[in-house]
Amino acid sequence: MSKGRTILTDKRFELTLQRLAHELIENYGDFENTCIIGVQEKGVILAERIHKLIVETTKYEHLQLGKLDITFYRDDFRTRVEPLRASSTEIDFLIEGKRVILVDDVLYTGRTIQSALAALQDFGRPDQVELLCMVDRRFNRHLPIQADYIGIRVDAVDEAYVKVEWKGYEDRDRILLFAAK
Amino acid sequence: MAETKELSSKHILGIKNLKPEDLHLIFKTAKNFKEVINRPIKKVPSLRDVTIANLFFENSTRTRISFELAEKRLSADVVNFSAGSSSVKKGETLLDTVNNILSMKVDMVVMRHPAPGACAFLAQNIEANIINAGDGTHEHPTQALLDAYSMMEVIPQLKGKNVLICGDIKHSRVALSNIFCLTKLGANVKVCGPPTLIPKYISKLGVSVEYNMRKALEWADIANVLRIQLERQDIRYIPSLREYAQYYGIDKTLLNSLNKPVVIMHPGPINRGVEISSDVADSDQSIILQQVENGVAVRMAVLYLLAAKRK
Known part of the structure; x- marks a missing residue:
């Protein structure tokens, strides 16, 4: 892999997370009947961070957090060169009639989110679903899917690769842009 | 031990020719499927483009229902066959029977047969993935x-x-x-x-x-x-x-x-x-009853991992 360029440093990263959490607080009020669902694996880290910020700010402990693995819902698992490995799904509540905030780290082609929406249906019929992502690569979409809350927009060619690094998993929080994978 | 993302074999004929890392991959995947079958909606769309034939040349209750449930919970299309009600009684050979079924575009075959080695014989002669559901006194x-x-x-x-x-x-x-x-x-x-x-x-x-x-x-x-x-x-x-x-x-x-x-x-x-x-x-x-429940999850894992390997 070529050497990456940092496009979001740790200081700005934290500010962006704060902004996303506050946007949700502004729109969801008391978070009644609301849950946050992170898409495995990196989306879960983002979901946990956002959830923690919201609970710290609002003290709304009832805001539920779930983890969703979409491996079994992917439409490309038999055509990929690299085999996929499943992670765990941990949603111990029904989402029937709930407001769902779906969270993923990078929104790229939109296929992951398409699979996630299909997977969500197996846990009930949500009242509404909104999408939050840290990075929106807005010119690389294959499907008509858009995010409602966006950390940073990255306009890059198809060959480029965006990597979000998380404190606790890597050295520090930051977002890197690589010319090629 | 080296972790693997893919099974080393195209068929599951016996445990003898699987590697320890294959076993661990199957167990890990089965754990994910156990979570799926305990959901309110116990179904995932993974194998919606796969057709599976269950060929039972010998009696079975548990294994057969378990495989069929596993296949249906993965959204595969399933055809069932039992020796009692088929042309086997009319003198057709095993290979002819299976080839006839395969020409109807079947991707995987789950077979139980009284003869040891029947599944290995099929694997040498046909294209589909074979899963041994018991061959005589050999393996299950x-x-x-x-x-x-x-x-x-x-x-x-x-x-x-x-x-x-x-x-x-x-x-x-x-x-x-x-x-x-x-x-x-x-x-x-x-x-x-x-x-x-x-x-x-x-x-x-x-x-x-x-x-x-x-x-x-x-x-x-x-x-x-x-x-x-x-x-x-x-x-x-x-x-x-x-x-x-x-x-x-x-x-x-x-x-x-x-x-x-x-x-x-x-x-x-x-x-x-x-x-x-x-x-x-x-x-x-x-x-004993946990074994039966786990049977569906483990079979879902085996079917899923074989399908992932096909292309």
Whole structure:
């Protein structure tokens, strides 16, 4: 892999997370009947961070957090060169009639989110679903899917690769842009 | 141990030709599917473009229903076939029967057959992925996988643990697959049964032999109890089932007299009062019904991993 360029440093990263959490607080009020669902694996880290910020700010402990693995819902698992490995799904509540905030780290082609929406249906019929992502690569979409809350927009060619690094998993929080994978 | 993302084989013919890392991949995937089958909606769309034929040339209740449920919960299209109601009775060969079914565009075949090696023979001659659901007295790989998975739910690390397999070892494909599977996972395996029902060279497989049931149970952490397979016995190996029950039957009195609890397993069908008494089969020590539940999850994992390997 070529050497990456940092496009979001740790200081700005934290500010962006704060902004996303506050946007949700502004729109969801008391978070009644609301849950946050992170898409495995990196989306879960983002979901946990956002959830923690919201609970710290609002003290709304009832805001539920779930983890969703979409491996079994992917439409490309038999055509990929690299085999996929499943992670765990941990949603111990029904989402029937709930407001769902779906969270993923990078929104790229939109296929992951398409699979996630299909997977969500197996846990009930949500009242509404909104999408939050840290990075929106807005010119690389294959499907008509858009995010409602966006950390940073990255306009890059198809060959480029965006990597979000998380404190606790890597050295520090930051977002890197690589010319090629 | 090196982790793998993909099975090393295109077919599941027996545990013998699987690698330890294949086993761990299957167990890990099965854990994910166990979560799926405990959801309100127990279905995922993974295999919606896959057609699977279940060919049962021999009777089965559990395995057949378990495979069919696993296939349907993965959204595969399923065709069922049983020898009793087919052209096999009219004299068609196995290869002709299967080729006819495959020409209707079937991607995978799950087969149970009375002849040992029937699945290996098919694998050499046809394109589809083959899963052995029991071939004569040879192997029953998915049963061994679900047995090991169920054991690991109780005792997560089987390495160094003592597992006893008792009963009709000679005629049991479950015993052979269990032996291959458990030794690959590093467990100590002992077999116990009447001398006539224990193959002469079984120790070559890395297992020890005990003829006294009490001594064997005192050694064991887990006991997998097998049925006497009268239908496969061409001569009399034991004087009577009553005598077998007296010497090798496991009842509550025997278990209570041991100095430690032993996990009791049985692949079914149970002959209550012969190899195992009702109070043991239905006790807290027994994980027989968990085995059945895990059977669906493990078979979903095997089907999913084989489908992922196809292209």
